Amino acid sequence: MSKRDYYEVLGVSRDTSEREIKKAYKRLAMKFHPDRNPGDKTAEANFKEIKEAYEILTDADKKAAYDQFGHAGVDPNRGGGGYGGGQGDFGDIFGDVFGDIFGGGRRGGQRQAARGSDLRYNLELSLEEAVKGLTKELRIPTLATCDLCEGSGAKKGTSATTCGTCHGQGQVQMRQGFFAVQQPCPTCHGRGKIIKDPCTKCHGDGRVEKSKTLSVKIPAGVDTGDRIRLAGEGEAGEFGAPPGDLYVQVSVREHAIFVRDGNNLYCEVPISFSKAALGGEIEVPTLDGKVSLKIPAETQTGRMFRLRGKGVKSVRSHAVGDLLCKVVMETPVNLNDRQKELLREFEATLTGESKKHSPKAEGFFDGVKKFFQDLNS
Numbered sequence: 001m002s003k004r005d006y007y008e009v010l011g012v013s014r015d016t017s018e019r020e021i022k023k024a025y026k027r028l029a030m031k032f033h034p035d036r037n038p039g040d041k042t043a044e045a046n047f048k049e050i051k052e053a054y055e056i057l058t059d060a061d062k063k064a065a066y067d068q069f070g071h072a073g074v075d076p077n078r079g080g081g082g083y084g085g086g087q088g089d090f091g092d093i094f095g096d097v098f099g100d101i102f103g104g105g106r107r108g109g110q111r112q113a114a115r116g117s118d119l120r121y122n123l124e125l126s127l128e129e130a131v132k133g134l135t136k137e138l139r140i141p142t143l144a145t146c147d148l149c150e151g152s153g154a155k156k157g158t159s160a161t162t163c164g165t166c167h168g169q170g171q172v173q174m175r176q177g178f179f180a181v182q183q184p185c186p187t188c189h190g191r192g193k194i195i196k197d198p199c200t201k202c203h204g205d206g207r208v209e210k211s212k213t214l215s216v217k218i219p220a221g222v223d224t225g226d227r228i229r230l231a232g233e234g235e236a237g238e239f240g241a242p243p244g245d246l247y248v249q250v251s252v253r254e255h256a257i258f259v260r261d262g263n264n265l266y267c268e269v270p271i272s273f274s275k276a277a278l279g280g281e282i283e284v285p286t287l288d289g290k291v292s293l294k295i296p297a298e299t300q301t302g303r304m305f306r307l308r309g310k311g312v313k314s315v316r317s318h319a320v321g322d323l324l325c326k327v328v329m330e331t332p333v334n335l336n337d338r339q340k341e342l343l344r345e346f347e348a349t350l351t352g353e354s355k356k357h358s359p360k361a362e363g364f365f366d367g368v369k370k371f372f373q374d375l376n377s
């Protein structure tokens, strides 16, 4: 069955206002609502059609998709962000639209006791802690199930009784104008149960404020942005409903030496001018302590050395990252006369042969020369 145009269904023009769409919907909904046409299948089909048109055309995103792509833009069967709303049940929207006309409530089943809220705990770790993993004691302020009444909210030795007004349904039917409207029971507020003697500890709520201490195992390799979910460790639910979850949100503090990038670690290691020239061994830091690194002769400043497997072990796979050490040559300072003299002597030996000993300078000065030649030509 091909669908009719939504604007046509509601009998409005394409450039009409949302107010006009609502007005048209209310008028048609009154005419076709199943409560006014009991057993009339055509009226029910009409009602569903106008309800769907109304839902699409009063939702800015869906309306835009419909205006551009037609039914294909909002077809729930096509997926990809299409309209996923319900066919068939007309209870929910009915309450939304007619609530303001008649002052009535939403239709629907008995109110369910709410699941507890999820909690978030921000955990700051040092890089060492994040890399090696640890067990952390977390103190979490939360709502816990009242131990005195075990979450029922009723005083010890008593129990909640079924509400006499709604007979445990949580809903009552009221007649308003043409309609029979379901409303939450005013006596028990939709719960279906009455607590005559509230618990002395939680005053009938079934939950108490409590801070709990949790021992949480943080796996090795976690990084900033990782989140650890502890199912059921959030806030207690209402009246014994399931608790929420606790999310431990990890952030890792900046480290004095290492910068982490995924599973790799970076650091800068200073070396002296003479060691860079002659080669030798230097000590480099790793998270497991110092290791020695061989530096070849004629090492230029900024050269990167890779120490395989000295990075971070991934929390998701067994892959281990590397440690990347960048050597930075230091100009010697606080030289005494003797040292200065030696350097002058050394410098004098380079005279006339500077190209041979300075691979970068050669390229640099050639470049400068070419630059000025190009400028003059």
Ligand SMILES: [Zn+2]
Binding pocket: 146, 147, 148, 149, 150, 151, 152, 153, 154, 199, 200, 201, 202, 203, 204, 205, 206, 207
């Ligand atoms: Zn209690």
Ligand SMILES: [Zn+2]
Binding pocket: 163, 164, 165, 166, 167, 168, 169, 170, 171, 185, 186, 187, 188, 189, 190, 191, 192, 193
């Ligand atoms: Zn009731």
